Amino acid sequence: MKFLVILFSFSISLIASEKPNIVFIFADDMSIDATGLHGIYNCKTPNLDKLAKSGVSFTRAYNMGAWSGAVCAASRAMLNSGTFVNHAKVAIKKKPHWSEYMKQAGYETYMTGKWHVPGAPRFDVVKDERGGMPNGSGYNRPKSLDDYKNGWKPWDKSRGGFWEGGTHWSEVVANNSIDFIERAKNVNKPFFMYIAFNATHDPRQAPKEFIDMYPLEDMDVPKNFLANYPYDTEIGCDPKRLRDERLMPTPRTDFAVKVHRQEYFALATHMDQQIGRILKAIELSGKADNTYIIFTADHGLAxxxxxLVGKQSMYEHSMRVPFFIAGPKMKKGSVFETPIYLQDIMPTTLELAGVEKPEYVDFKSLMGLIRGDRKTQYDLIYGKYIDFQRMVLDGDYKLIFYPKINVYRLFNIKKDRLEMNDLIMNPEYKEKTKILKEKLEQLMQEMGDDN
Incomplete structure (x- = not known):
């Protein structure tokens, strides 16, 4: 009998050890444009570029939206509950979390960094859990060159923020992650790591050498730059009231945009360096061949x-994020252009771990796409922001709706990636607009969209 118990225990251990390790790396407020590989601007992210090339990348990964200005809270609730935006506010409190399913599958679960989900993180090990955002942001800046020279500085540790505690928070996340990997390499049990950076959220603070990588004279102002968005107040993006929008002076200026993008890219590059340290630790652990590494962000940023400055819009820059998966079953250099939701990673990892997807989980595993079993993940992509904005994406066409003022906007995002050419008044698109309006109305009903 004792022999049978030992044999059974050995079998369970063997099964567990055969499961792949899963490392999920999550950024905050990071648009796909803040990467070197798929971005259109000169943001340097060599480690993320290398990760993308070593596996699969999805170039049209979207966040579904939010029920408040804290878009990241809704995004993370969807991610950890597996439910769509109109269900997640309740589900995140009442349903098991992603980490709990991984634990049930035999994984040791680990979390460090930003949480921003109701209740305590449900992991075996939690290290330095962070709140929604660091304090220390400078608002309404820079108003002038003198204000820039003499005011708030991203490397000034006395401002707190990412420097609170003496070590930059991105470095703390990397240090914690490396410590866990060092310990896990000697344990015969699969691990699930949830590594959540606060970067690239404001305050966009980084060491000065990273700021110096982006001289202001070399910074590009986006081609779709506007001094003010014409409907900003009506769509919930009032530059005098919404926190994100108050970071930059209004009317917006070329100079202020260059400064903010300098700091944004510098923080992204600094985070990329920390991610490189984590990837190196995985490589040295001897576990890399049986480890999936995923990188994405909770939403984009304007x-x-x-x-606009923040993430509270239905435009590509605020909804679309980088999304990479590297690992044993991932074909190197594969690129998928079909639209997905970033939260699809939750059921994807459940499938990789051999866990049957719970019936209430709305998002879909990406493995069918990756294996080539299907070509499309969703027929339509849906977006919402409180009761101010709605969106439907159908192939290359995006219809945006502002319910408060009954305004529609129509873009062909394949031909017009920066969404500068509104087609809504073009008579050639009258029938297309009619069809998309009907699809949006139907999609809202299917999504349980009642606010």
Missing amino acids: VGNHG
Whole structure:
């Protein structure tokens, strides 16, 4: 009998050890444009570029939206509950979390960094859990060159923020992650790591050498720059009231946009360096061949696009994020252009871990796409922001709706990536607009969209 118990225990251990390790790396407020590989601007992210090339990248990964200005809270609630935006506010409190399913599958679960989800993180090990954002942001800046020279500085540690505690928070996240990997390499048990950076959220603070990588004279102002977005107040992006929009002076100026993008890219590059350290630790651990590494962000960010600063819009810069998966079953250099939701990673990892997807989970595993079993993940992509904005994406066409003022905007995002050419008044698109309006109305009903 004792022999049978030992044999059974050995079998369970063997099964567990055969499961792949999963490392999920999550950024905050990071648009796809803040990467070197798929971005259109000169943001340097060599480690993320290398990760993307070593596996699969999805170039049209979207966040579904939010029920408040804290878009990251809704995004993370969807991610950890697996439910769509109109269900997640309740589900995140009442349903098991992503980490709990991984634990049930035999994984040791680990979390460090930003949480921003109701309740305590449900992981075996939690290290330096952070709140929604660091304090220390400078608002309404820079108003002038003198204000820039003499005012708030991203490397000034006395301002707190990412420097609170003496070590930059991105470095703390990397240090914690490396410590766990060092310990896990000697344990015969699969691990699930949830590594959540606060970068590239404001305050966009980084060491001075990273700021110096982006001289202001070399910074580009987005081609779709506006001094003010024409409907900013009506769509919930009032530059005098919404926190994100108050970071930059209004009317927006070329100079202010360059400064903010300088700091945004510098923080992204600094985070990329820390991610490189984590990837190196995985490589040295001896576990890399049986480890999936995923990188994405909770939503994008405007930082000057369309005269906006934050993430509270239905434009590509605020909804679309980088999304990479590297690992044993991922074909190196594969690129998928079909639209997905970033939260699809939750059921994807459940499938990789051999866990049956719970019936209430709305998002879909990406493995069918990756294996080639299907070509499309969703027929339509849906977006919402409180009761101010709605969106439907159908192939190359995006219809945006502002319910408060009954305004529609129509873009062909394949031909017009920066969404500068509104087609809504073009008579050639009258029938297309009619069809998309009907699809949006139907999609809202399917999504349980009642606010």
